[in-house]
Amino acid sequence: MTTIALHALRKEYAGQVAIPDLNLEIADGEFFTLLGPSGCGKTTLLRMIAGFNSIEAGTISFDGTVINDRPASERNIGMVFQNYALFPQMTAAKNVGFGLQTRKIARAEAERRVGEALESVRMSHLKDRLPGQMSGGQQQRVALARALVIQPALLLMDEPLSNLDAKLRVEMRDTIRQAQRAAGITTVYVTHDQEEAMAVSDRIAVMNLGVVQQVGSPAEIYRHPANRFVAEFIGKTNILERDLVRQDGRTLVELSAGQRLDVTDLVGPSATGKVHISVRPEAVKAASSGLAAEVVDETFLGSHSQVRARLESGDIIEFLEFSRRSALWTQGDRVFLEVDTDQLTLFDAASGVSVMRGAGD
Amino acid sequence: MKIGGKPVDGWTSVALLLTAGYLFMVVWPLITVLISSVTNADGFSLDGFATFFSSRLYYGTLFNSIVVTVCVTVLTFIIAFPLAYFMTMFRIPGNRTIQVLILASMMSPPFIGAYSWILLLGNNGLITRWLKDIGLEVPSIYGFAGIVLVLTLQLVPLIFTYLMGAWRTIDVSLLEAAESMGMTGWRRALKVIMPLLLPTVLGGSLLVFVRAFADFGTPMLIGQGYRTIPVLIYSSFIGEVSVDHSFAAAVAVIVIAVTLGVFLLQRYIVDRRTFAMTAMRAIEPTRLKGWKGWGVYAYVYGFLILALAPLVVVVISSFRNTLYGQFVEGFSFRNYVSAQRDIVRYITNTFSIGVTALVLLVIVAVLVSYLTVRRKSALTGALDTMTMVPYVVPGLIIGIALITAFSQPPLVLTGTFAVMVLALAIRRLPYAVRSTTALMYQFSPSIEEAAVSLGASKIRTLVQVIVPALAPGILSGAVLSWVTIITELSTTLFLYNTSTQTLSLGIYAQVIRGQLGTAAALSTILLLLTMLSLFLLMRMSGGGKEIRI
Structure with missing residues (x-):
């Protein structure tokens, strides 16, 4: 004891x-x-x-x-x-x-x-x-x-x-x-x-x-x-660098041209400027609409696939696919990606410290 | 409690105690030799050195020694390299036995070689007389040729075992790579294998050099007019030429300077070319056919016969009848019977002194190697360096140093049991410390920490965990030390008296007195003792692998 x-x-x-x-x-x-x-x-x-x-x-x-x-x-x-x-x-x-x-x-x-x-x-x-x-x-x-x-x-x-x-x-x-x-x-x-x-x-x-x-x-x-x-050491994640935009009392980030995400409820009130967004692979999935992306490659791993796709911004996102498509995607295939906002974490770009509500402040 | 961030514990006191012991028992005696070399009755004087360089009678011995040593060092390599090459690359019937026998010839008492070559090729030797009967005149065995012959045969096995050990670390793929590029046979041996073995060769050659340079028994017995420097030291110290200790000390200092110089040179060369190798696949020996095969067999078996001849001769001679010390017709046990009282005394002394020295040696070696591996500090580093000192100081000089330092009050040790034990332990310590240190490095520190975490004290950890775990290695090292202790001659030559005379000292005394029969009997007993010890070593687990001298 x-x-x-x-x-x-x-x-x-x-x-x-x-x-x-x-x-x-x-x-x-x-x-x-x-x-x-x-x-x-x-x-x-x-x-x-x-x-x-x-x-x-x-x-x-x-x-x-x-x-x-x-x-x-x-x-x-x-x-x-x-x-x-x-x-x-x-x-x-x-x-x-x-x-x-x-x-x-x-x-x-x-x-x-x-x-x-x-x-x-x-x-x-x-x-x-x-x-x-x-x-x-x-x-x-x-x-x-x-x-x-x-x-x-x-x-x-x-x-x-x-x-x-x-x-x-x-x-x-x-x-x-x-x-x-x-x-x-x-x-x-x-x-x-x-x-x-x-x-x-x-x-x-x-x-x-x-x-x-x-x-x-x-x-x-x-x-x-x-x-x-911590985000990068524990598990896998994608890091996107973006600007926080304050508009009409809301806080937004632009993931891709025209695709704005409302993160008002996520980030702390003092957050501002450049941020790094951690997007876990399981927070992303292919959908009928959303972020437009182009497949870079798909690696078949049995129970699931690991897909890498390039956003219009040029960032490469890695995510997991559990679909049972008969053929794998190949380079250049057009896909749309949906991001689960609840699974994102935002960090101050300069310090790397979380700017999430309730974190660190 | 902390000093400089390191915990202070019982081990610090042990390190201090050992350092003090070394300073007093080894460093101080050598310093007295150094002092005595530059002083005479009136104070500072370089007369000793001046005398040495003034007469060809003196400086000629240095020249002689260097010529002999260089010849022996080169010859041993020229003979040993093909021997090791053949033994590794080709399938030779009785390979294992040959290796054991070569080893046995290396471990036999050094001066027995000289003595039995005299029995064979001396003025009244077996072969000499036989050749005379058919009208042939043999060149004299005495002098330069005899010393080189005996020392070479004695020391080839040493460098051979080094080479065999190194050869085991060469992966066969290296040879196959060379072959795929069109390089085979001797060209491959010289261009690929030799450079890889170079560090080992240099290490082994240094030992050969130091041993040949410092050897006293062989030139004393077989050198006659051809005097080497250890003989000069001996005779000047014992008073044959003049009772001039400052002269003897000056010669000793010159000898140490030479061996130290060679040692440092070898260090310098080896440090710049060491290769880390481990063989995934060892070399597979191939079968030889035709004249090549016969040539190789002739070489290997021929060497074996030459190496073992002295031993066989000694054993046979011990049963020959003698008259006034010289051999005459007929065989019997008379040599043994007539010298039985001496024999018992010699054997008793050999065991009592040898075993005591061995126990002291093993304890100090374990402590020193533990300290240098696990408690690295300036102090233990200095201790490690000090234990290596006798490595470059010939045994004869260690004897002189001890006699110079401890022959006047307050501490008179000359002629005592203690000084014999001390001298033998000091002489052997560098080798024992090295082999124990190698063991200690392989021993994971976390095993020791595990014992401590389970509540064991430091002494308990050492006694119950470390020593038992290393016991097989320590034991086989101890057997090797034992063999060298019982065959040691030059270190104790100045230190014994009749009550502390050992077998090897007894043999020397009998040979000098011309009692050849008794000497042969004593040699046979010593040989038997050596062989029994080696047999024991071979039976011990992994013992055969540890053999280094």
Whole structure:
């Protein structure tokens, strides 16, 4: 049962600032994900929480107690690593039992808990195997059991699925989610894979260049990105640059010549000037009328197609098509596109920050 | 607590302690040698150097040493390259056994080679007498030719194992690419393979150079009038020429300057051409037919016979009867029986000193390599450099340094058990640290972090996680160290007395005293011990791959 508070946290490597000033609160039992491109500081932050990285300024608190100077071995954390980090000379059962041994748990009690932990990740049948004799997925299951068996105050996971193949990844993330729910342990999870993050997390912090861009539930982050970076990092999107036009108390943008969209109810009252409009591929569909466009190409992907079309303004829009046309569109085909206004997000062109009503102001 | 952003913990104290130990035990003794080379009774003086360069009797030894060393270095490469090439490219019956035997000949005590070539080709040697009987006169084995012969045969295996290791990293597609462009056979070997192997060749050649340059036993036994610089150091330090320690120290400084120069040159060249290669598909040996096949077999087996001959000769000689130290007709166990008290003493000393040195060596090597890999800092960097010092300092000079530094109060170590252990450990440390460091680099830091995150203390992490995980590699490295420790001669030559005399020192003493039978018996025992250790190494998991000396 642990809440975590990070306050004015700062990290430097040899004079280079990796994290300038970071604040976060993580609730008890929450599955919290740090998401961002490589080099964004997410792993650095995780390792600061674990106690493997020094802290240049600010505080980390567990349940309100500052633990900056507490060594990693005394923070009562369970950690799962990208490369599994199983002890190569110990069997699965010995690996899981290691943390219990350091905690001086009685042998019988330890054996029972090791058995249960292996059972919970369905690895009981391989308890006497050495890591070298297990597949990557099996090793990561043992690593998860090893981290959970000590009933840590906090579970930390550093890209635990990135060494696994695509199918195992999906299976393992369900295992992780279930195990975390069952144990109710506060969890901090690091990944660069936005789909994985959305699948497992209660809340996500999107990071870039050592700065938290947005914190929210997967749906909030996807639907209401706080800035252009988040919109483009989470899922796919098309960005159109347009001018906001104020006319008769209404706010309009001209998507294409003569095609004006009323965004009065979307944007905040102070919004003005150039904006970038984020149009998700699923917000666009082909229709009998609307924005005139010319198909660039269509890629058939099974359940749907991915179409790219050029608007009269010259912008290229990518969208998804679920139609069952017998022949694919080819370059030069004329289409009309309909845009779902509710799925648009507008950002100030200069700052990249959302100008949506209720965002940031 | 933090200093310069890095956590300060028990490891910092370990690093400080080891650095202090090294400064006191290695650096300080070498500095005393340096000081002694530029001082005499009256203070600062370059008399030692002046004497050296004033007489051909002295500077001639430097010239001799350089000629011998260059010849040996070039010859070993000329012989080893085709050997490795044939062994890799062609299917040769008994390939695995040949490699093991070549290795065994490399690991045999160095001076046994010289000794048994004397038994074969010396004034009273087996072959010499046999040729005399049919009226042929053989050129003398003593002097330049003998030293070059013995050292070359001794050191070919060294560069051969280097080449074989490097060859495994060459992907067959590189050879196929060359072939597709019309380049095959020797032209391909020289134009494609040789440049790729160059860094390895240079690394191996440096070792050959340093070993040949610093070798004392071989020129001492077989050189006679042809004196090399280690022999000069020995005789001037022991007082045969003059009891002039400042002269001996000056010569030592000159030797260190030469080896250091070669070391730096090799570093400089290798740094600019290293290739990162991993073989996806290793070279598949092909079968040879006709005269080409016979030629290749003759070369490989011929070398093997030459390399193993000294060992066979020593073993056989040990059972020959002797009279006043010289061999006479008939075979028996007399050599063993008559020297049994000495034998027991030598073996006991070899084990007690050797094992103690080994334990010390392994512990220090693990600590140093952990510090240099995981706790990079100016301090551990300096420590790493210091451990490499004995790599370029010949064993004889390490012995002199220890004697110079620790022969007067407050710390008198000469003749003690401790100084023998210390000398052997110091001598072997650069090699042990290098191999352990390589292991440590392959060991993921997150495994260590996993242990810490599970609540393990630093000492527990080291003892329960790191060391057991690296144990196979550390053990096979230790066996190799053990073999070199028991066959070491020059380092301990100045440091022993009768109560600390080991097998290899015993053999040397018996040869010098002319007790050839006893020497052969002792050599056979040492050889047996070496072979048993190597056999053990081969049985260990992955042991065969680690073999580097």
